[in-house]
Amino acid sequence: GDSVTQMEGPVTLSEEACLTINCTYTATGYPSLFWYVQYPGEGLQLLLKATKADDKGSNKGFEATYRKETTSFHLEKGSVQVSDSAVYFCALSAGGKLIFGQGTELSVKP
Amino acid sequence: ETGVTQSPTHLIKTRGQQVTLRCSSQSGHNTVSWYQQALGQGPQFIFQYYREEENGRGNFPPRFSGLQFPNYSSELNVNALELDDSALYLCASSLAVGRVTDTQYFGPGTRLTVL
Numbered sequence: 001g002d003s004v005t006q007m008e009g010p011v012t013l014s015e016e017a018c019l020t021i022n023c024t025y026t027a028t029g030y031p032s033l034f035w036y037v038q039y040p041g042e043g044l045q046l047l048l049k050a051t052k053a054d055d056k057g058s059n060k061g062f063e064a065t066y067r068k069e070t071t072s073f074h075l076e077k078g079s080v081q082v083s084d085s086a087v088y089f090c091a092l093s094a095g096g097k098l099i100f101g102q103g104t105e106l107s108v109k110p
Numbered sequence: 111e112t113g114v115t116q117s118p119t120h121l122i123k124t125r126g127q128q129v130t131l132r133c134s135s136q137s138g139h140n141t142v143s144w145y146q147q148a149l150g151q152g153p154q155f156i157f158q159y160y161r162e163e164e165n166g167r168g169n170f171p172p173r174f175s176g177l178q179f180p181n182y183s184s185e186l187n188v189n190a191l192e193l194d195d196s197a198l199y200l201c202a203s204s205l206a207v208g209r210v211t212d213t214q215y216f217g218p219g220t221r222l223t224v225l
Contacts (some may be wrong), residue, residue, distance in 0.1 A: 044216040046215060046216075100152030
């Protein structure tokens with residue numbers, strides 16, 4: 001069945017460092033892909049999305065490109081801030097439901 | 111524009127009891143999906159409601175049931191609570207056209223603890 005695999009965390013970075021969180025997926029067809037972010041004690045917020053191959057989603061300095069050939073949707077940011085500390089979830093849409101990865105916790109130190 | 115809201119925020123129940131969680135969808139949305147997020151895990155799809163009918167269900171037993179109302183708000187009911195039902199329950203709303211749903215937007219969740 002459809003699935004999403006994320007790199008395991010936690011990831012600890014210093015402020016202004018570069019971030020990459022790997023995400024790969026298995027799916028029949030061509031699902032839409034998403035990154036959601038969850039701050040402590042809160043629900044999920046949509047960070048960015050891409051609906052077809054080669055689309056690039058971007059928001060708040062974060063980017064991810066839908067790569068059909070490698071079935072990947074890696075999240076990147078050039079310079080992280082302390083306020084980016086959160087858990088990041090990669091997800092795909094399959095038949096109307098979202099299938100999530102296990103989440104990657106990011107901790108950014110000043 | 112009002113976002114997705116959920117109530118209550120926290121809930122403590124004992125094993126065997128029943129619980130009802132509520133969700134108000136974002137303005138203009140007609141579809142509600144429910145997810146269970148265990149501690150340290152990604153959310154798992156429970157079911158989805160589109161125009162008051164169930165429109166897909168995940169791998170959850172029948173004691174998990176739901177409703178959607180004409181104003182598109184929704185309830186999640188869980189009977190015969192078990193300890194493993196302790197989790198954050200997330201509601202997400204979206205706009206579907208012909209049962210094909212667009213991006214889902216999440217509420218803040220209800221934290222359920224079963225003792």
